[in-house]
Amino acid sequence: xxxxxxxxxxxxxxxxxxxxxxxxxxxxxxxxxxxxxxxxxxxxxxxxxxxxxxxxxxxxxxxxxxxxxxxxxxxxxxxxxxxxxxxxxxxxxxxxxxxxxxxxxxxxxxxxxxxxxxxxxxxxxxxxxxxxxxxxxxxxxxxxxxxxxxxxxxxxxxxxxxxxxxxxxxxxxxxxxxxxxxxxxxxxxxxxxxxxxxxxxxxxxxxxxxxxxxxxxxxxxxxxxxxxxxxxxxxxxxxxxxxxxxxxxxxxxxxxxxxxxxxxxxxxxxxxxxxxxxxxxxxxxxxxxxxxxxxxxxxxxxxxxxxxxxxxxxxxxxxxxxxxxxxxxxxxxxxxxxxxxxxxxxxxxxxxxxxxxxxxxxxxxxxxxxxxxxxxxxxxxxxxxxxxxxxxxxxxxxxxxxxxxxxxxxxxxxxxxxxxxxxxxxxxxxxxxxxxxxxxxxxxxxxxxxxxxxxxxxxxxxxxxxxxxxxxxxxxxxxxxxxxxxxxxxxxxxxxxxxxxxxxxxxxxxxxxxxxxxxxxxxxxxxxxxxxxxxxxxxxxxxxxxxxxxxxxxxxxxxxxxxxxxxxxx
RNA sequence: UGUCCCGUGGUGUAAUUGGCAACACGUCUGACUCUGGAUCAGAAGAGUUCAGGUUCGAGCCCUGACGGGACAACCA
Numbered sequence: 061x062x063x064x065x066x067x068x069x070x071x072x073x074x075x076x077x078x079x080x081x082x083x084x085x086x087x088x089x090x091x092x093x094x095x096x097x098x099x100x101x102x103x104x105x106x107x108x109x110x111x112x113x114x115x116x117x118x119x120x121x122x123x124x125x126x127x128x129x130x131x132x133x134x135x136x137x138x139x140x141x142x143x144x145x146x147x148x149x150x151x152x153x154x155x156x157x158x159x160x161x162x163x164x165x166x167x168x169x170x171x172x173x174x175x176x177x178x179x180x181x182x183x184x185x186x187x188x189x190x191x192x193x194x195x196x197x198x199x200x201x202x203x204x205x206x207x208x209x210x211x212x213x214x215x216x217x218x219x220x221x222x223x224x225x226x227x228x229x230x231x232x233x234x235x236x237x238x239x240x241x242x243x244x245x246x247x248x249x250x251x252x253x254x255x256x257x258x259x260x261x262x263x264x265x266x267x268x269x270x271x272x273x274x275x276x277x278x279x280x281x282x283x284x285x286x287x288x289x290x291x292x293x294x295x296x297x298x299x300x301x302x303x304x305x306x307x308x309x310x311x312x313x314x315x316x317x318x319x320x321x322x323x324x325x326x327x328x329x330x331x332x333x334x335x336x337x338x339x340x341x342x343x344x345x346x347x348x349x350x351x352x353x354x355x356x357x358x359x360x361x362x363x364x365x366x367x368x369x370x371x372x373x374x375x376x377x378x379x380x381x382x383x384x385x386x387x388x389x390x391x392x393x394x395x396x397x398x399x400x401x402x403x404x405x406x407x408x409x410x411x412x413x414x415x416x417x418x419x420x421x422x423x424x425x426x427x428x429x430x431x432x433x434x435x436x437x438x439x440x441x442x443x444x445x446x447x448x449x450x451x452x453x454x455x456x457x458x459x460x461x462x463x464x465x466x467x468x469x470x471x472x473x474x475x476x477x478x479x480x481x482x483x484x485x486x487x488x489x490x491x492x493x494x495x496x497x498x499x500x501x502x503x504x505x506x507x508x509x510x511x512x513x514x515x516x517x518x519x520x521x522x523x524x525x526x527x528x529x530x531x532x533x534x535x536x537x538x539x540x541x542x543x544x545x546x547x548x549x550x551x552x553x554x555x556x557x558x559x560x561x562x563x564x565x566x567x568x569x570x571x572x573x574x575x576x577x578x579x580x581x582x583x584x585x586x587x588x589x590x591x592x593x594x595x596x597x598x599x600x601x602x603x604x605x606x607x608x609x610x611x612x613x614x615x616x617x618x619x620x621x622x623x624x625x626x627x628x629x630x
Numbered sequence: 631u632g633u634c635c636c637g638u639g640g641u642g643u644a645a646u647u648g649g650c651a652a653c654a655c656g657u658c659u660g661a662c663u664c665u666g667g668a669u670c671a672g673a674a675g676a677g678u679u680c681a682g683g684u685u686c687g688a689g690c691c692c693u694g695a696c697g698g699g700a701c702a703a704c705c706a
Contacts, residue, residue, distance in 0.1 A: 077643085195704055242704095280706050301700060304634055307634090387637070390642090392655070392656075482664060
């Protein structure tokens, strides 16, 4: 009996954060007499990344917490940078993440007519003017953060003249940059954003939605708050760098005759160690071919993470775990890796895969005998059932599961030692065959103990190690791609002397083309996730796989305490 | 030399709105184990940037310092 938790209907019941405090306060005072309404407002100028995922989870999550709704709105006010390709990929990524904007898909460009009317209203109120200074002149007149700006010589044009000029700007009479519409606020404001910011600029380019209808386009600061207002957004959540823009956001809504004034709230964007998030830099990685496109499995893009094998749930849980605050910080990628492991551990079927094979011969096993061994698909999930694994005299095992001269704490195979072959027998290493030239081990000869078959009554004998294997004659040969962190330093942008590309991890991708997998894996399909026992989680690559010939990507390794011991040298 | 924001274990978030700091990741033990995975049990680790003040009592309020960040696109 624990029904003591009291809950206001309009109060959240998930862990607190500063945004919820603000919303709770609004609900208490009745600032908005409507449900919580948020929006996710990407500019369609690139692919979404894990940082956007945080924002998506936040916006949709907060709304859901309060029984509200969320819009998807493309902030498409700069046609020069935007493209339909991005509006499509963005929608795909949000859906894949598991969020639904239902019928609330909007574009800032839907409001271009209204924006123009608002601009006219501003001009008529004497709150905006057309400036004919060049961009360069304007920059000089803007001053610096510590010095006030100076007023433009065009600042006091009459309303009539401004109206006329604005109309002719719209009509296409002027070239790009000839004139610009500015808000008339305060050139000596300590907040640079208030020094007569631009509202409309001339851009004679086609827009991916409105075509050539417009040649003047609104600026973000003008368009964003108005879009929010028109859509009835209550809480407009954005990142910290817009903090100084809030007075301007509010100014437009105060000056203009709008029915509704949303609250802008800023939070700290996601920073991940060993990861780059800047769109410009991600673009460089793609353009200069450091990676294999926006969806390269090493990219922090949602499409990259998807191809890497990350699940939507793992990303959502990650976003939930890292929380939200105003303090800027860096999240360790290890947490993202934890999130996938955690999800995949519960859901991914286990399979046997030998990535770096060396042949193992069981000398006392009958030449042509084949046994079917029972293997559990997922010990975490009884529903997942069992499967049969063919076992025979010649097997492949992982090269690094054998050492001729093992260090302390090495529990695996070595001359004279016993290990268990998972789901099969205990074997003992009797001999090693080497290439006379290179000295490389080419075959390991073992004997098996027939009494120790997995599942049999006498199987109980304990040995120190268990290793995985694949029957040589049944093995499915496949390509496996081992991905690791793209950068070898925690903060690739932290060194002023060097380019971030100087820190690319040369081992971030290893392609292995002679991997021996259990036969059933030949049927694996895109979207399947597996745990290769003792190695890590792998998925079927969506780009290089062919029917019947899947290529596998390593999503993340298993936690590996042996690697840690080996590395520490003890 | 301006304005705004931020400052809690290694990292990230909490702290019933003023009642002697909790959770997660990471780290380290140990148990268990046919995955050196998972699981289980436990440990170490902050007295909340600093200094004053208000208060019976401050991480929460006030003042000042210090530290970090944002702002000078006709980008978003």
